[in-house]
Amino acid sequence: MTDLVTRPHWVPDVEDIQHGYALPCELREVRGSPVRLFTFPGGCEDTARTVVCLPGLGASGRSFAPLAPLASTLRLLLWTPPLRTPTGQTPLQWNQELLAHPDARLPERFALLGSSYGSLLAMTFALRHPSRVKALVLVSPVGGVRRVRRLALTLSTLVRAPRPLAYVFAPLVARALGGAALPAEARAEIVRESRRMSPTELLRRLRDVLAADLRDRLSEIQAPTLIIQGQRDLLVPTWAAREVAARIPGARMELLPHASHLPYMSHPQALNACVGDFLTQHLE
Numbered sequence: 001m002t003d004l005v006t007r008p009h010w011v012p013d014v015e016d017i018q019h020g021y022a023l024p025c026e027l028r029e030v031r032g033s034p035v036r037l038f039t040f041p042g043g044c045e046d047t048a049r050t051v052v053c054l055p056g057l058g059a060s061g062r063s064f065a066p067l068a069p070l071a072s073t074l075r076l077l078l079w080t081p082p083l084r085t086p087t088g089q090t091p092l093q094w095n096q097e098l099l100a101h102p103d104a105r106l107p108e109r110f111a112l113l114g115s116s117y118g119s120l121l122a123m124t125f126a127l128r129h130p131s132r133v134k135a136l137v138l139v140s141p142v143g144g145v146r147r148v149r150r151l152a153l154t155l156s157t158l159v160r161a162p163r164p165l166a167y168v169f170a171p172l173v174a175r176a177l178g179g180a181a182l183p184a185e186a187r188a189e190i191v192r193e194s195r196r197m198s199p200t201e202l203l204r205r206l207r208d209v210l211a212a213d214l215r216d217r218l219s220e221i222q223a224p225t226l227i228i229q230g231q232r233d234l235l236v237p238t239w240a241a242r243e244v245a246a247r248i249p250g251a252r253m254e255l256l257p258h259a260s261h262l263p264y265m266s267h268p269q270a271l272n273a274c275v276g277d278f279l280t281q282h283l284e
Contacts, residue, residue: 016188016192017062017189017192018185018186018188018189018192019185020065020066020185021062021063021065021185021189023038023039023040023041023062023065023078024038024039024041025037025038025062026038026039028103028104028105029103030098030101030103030104031097031098031101031103033082033084033085033094033098034082035079035080035081035082035098035104036060036061036080037061037077037078037079037080038060038061038062038064038065038077038078038080039076039077039078040068040071040076042071043071043072043074043075043076044071044072044073044074044075044076045075046075047075047107048107048283049073049074049075049279049283050074050075050077050106050107050110050111051074051075051076051077051110051111051112051113051137051279051283052077052079052099052106052110052111052112052113053067053076053077053078053079053113053114053115053118054079054081054112054113054114054115054117054118054119054121054122055078055079055080055081055115055117055118056115056116056117056118056140056261056262057116057117057202057205057206057209058190058193058194058197058202059115059189059190059193059194060078060080060193060196061077061078061079061080062078062080062189062193063115063186063189063190063193063262063264063265064076064078064113064115064264065078065189066186066264066265066268066271066272067264067268067272067275069268069272069276070272070275070276070279073276073280074276074279074280074283077106079099081095081098081121082098083196083197083198083201084198084201085201085204090204090207090208090211091201091204091205091208092120092121092124092205092208092212095121096121096124096125096128099121099125100125100128100129100132108132109131109132109133109134110132110133110134111133111134111135111136111137111279111282111283112125112126112133112135112136112137113136113137113139113275114136114137114138114139114141115139115140115262115264116139116140116142116235116236116261117142117205117208117209118139119138119139119140119141119142120141120142120143120208120209120212120214122136122138123136123138123141123143123214123218123221124214126221126222126223127214127217127220127221130220130221130222130223133222133223134223134224134282134283135223135224135225135226135278135279135282135283136221136223136224136225136226136248137225137226137227137228137275137278137279138225138226138227138228138244139227139228139229139263139264139271140228140229140230140233140235140236140241140261140262140263141227141229141236141240141241141244142209142212142236143212143213143214143215143218143240143243143244143247144212144213144214144215144240177190177234177235177260177261177262178190178260178261178262178265178266179230179232179258179259179260179261179262179266181258181259181260181266181267182260182262182265182266183265183266186262186265186266189265190262190265215243215244215247218244218247218248219247219248219249221248221249222249224250224278224282225245225248225250225251225252226251226252226253226254226274226275226278227241227244227245227248227251227252227253227254228253228254228256228263228271228274228275229241229242229253229254229255229256230255230256230258230259230260230261230262230263230266230267231255231256231257231258231259232257232258232259232260233259233260233261234260234261235261236261238255241253252278254274256270256271259271
């Protein structure tokens with residue numbers, strides 16, 4: 001009989017880093033929590049041009065490896081929230097505190113680039129610490145769940161699946177989120193990293209998403225904001241991204257027609273062009 005817990009050949013090992021995603025990693029202890037910080041070798045070191053990149057649910061900062069062409073002019077810090085957060089606080093609250101803490105060793109002011117769950121963290125940080133945020137880039141922004149609540153609840157039940165079924169679901173979810181244009185290496189990177197997080201922690205972060213509704217506070221965001229949305233995104237509808245853009249004063253929105261939920265991995269050239277122009281303008 002086949003051993004059901006045997007890892008299928010198409011599921012990468014947790015230490016199997018895909019081609020193009022191998023980056024130097026620094027481990028920073030912030031309030032006792034290990035934060036992995038990925039950087040680009042030989043990249044820009046000007047602290048005035050720092051951009052902290054916050055990944056989506058279950059991903060690591062390494063998922064932003066396709067931003068490499070921007071590293072010559074921007075100091076990109078690819079932040080990975082710790083795999084576990086204290087039970088006394090929500091993951092969203094805890095990660096806000098980590099970003100703001102002196103142990104994070106971030107500049108007094110910097111730009112934030114957040115994708116999906118990372119966009120939620122970026123927006124809440126900008127609302128809580130407006131003087132520290134120079135500019136915001138929100139990819140597939142999560143400003144409130146409303147009609148996506150049912151999908152989020154469905155995903156929350158899938159992560160309760162036994163380990164063998166999780167091996168089946170993870171690649172399918174990665175393919176659905178990334179779309180047909182998502183390269184195999186990017187899909188494997190998402191699957192590999194998601195296996196590092198416990199179902200309990202994933203559920204806690206999903207609850208952050210379900211509880212979030214920033215729409216009435218988005219008008220308080222002061223930082224120049226760029227929103228990038230894939231037109232084929234199955235998780236965050238285009239109307240939801242437009243609503244976020246309409247509520248943030250002066251926000252600009254770029255729609256990528258052929259992209260889905262992970263445009264920085266599936267359509268890096270188009271995304272990098274938008275992000276590079278915007279941040280160059282606001283980090284001078």
